[in-house]
Amino acid sequence: MKVKTKLFPKSVTSDSLDGIDKSLLALVLRNPIAIWVSCGEPFLSPKALQKAEKVEKQNWLKKDKILADLDTMKHKMRLLKGRRVAACQPAAMVPNKSPVQPVVVEGGWTEQTQEEIKLMELIRHTETHLSAVQEPQAKRNSPVETTRIALGQSSLYQQPNAKRVWIYLNGGRPEDGTYAWGKTISELLNDCSFRLKMVRPATTLYTPDGEPIHSWDDIERDMVICVSTGHGFITQ
8 A cells, every 4th residue: 555655754753743633643553664764864774884894704703813923923922032031041242344344143042033033024014004994094995984074064063972892702703793782881781681682690891802891981982892791711
């Protein structure tokens, strides 16, 4: 059954409801339709929002993997340096034709090995890649960021101080998580309990590396957070 749109005003208020056909209103109430409600911000289609959220999620996971790889490489670098220093290998005196420095010291425990040099190059390359992933321009070009800018320019809307983060259950996978919001840690914990449908209330927050989060200042927008009911950090 088609309903003539001219029977409904473009902007519906409580006063204009009296002029609507009661039978048509009853039909709409029996078969609810989805509507988009605005506080003044421009329209953003659900598909565009879902696509932007998917891209953000992929970028978060990519960023976490790069950070984990960096930590592994830096740990290996510390081990290599420690072994080199502990070995205390003597340096070699090599003759040189230069009258200023007739003897050159090569090798020894103070000189980096070829493995350390190659690893350092790989670390710098990975850090460059991480900077590219974190480039703010990528977020500004996304539909979510475009809307956020538009909201900031609107006189009808003021951007809240709440932080949005990506949360997942302790012992689970980050990709199985969801978004949560809050203005304080206690508010965020309550939202985590609701959105993750937890049997017991959330009480503890961790970084993906297992570091406890104690302060609200330690939480950044769009951060990946592990949520626990009080148990220690568990990873797959």
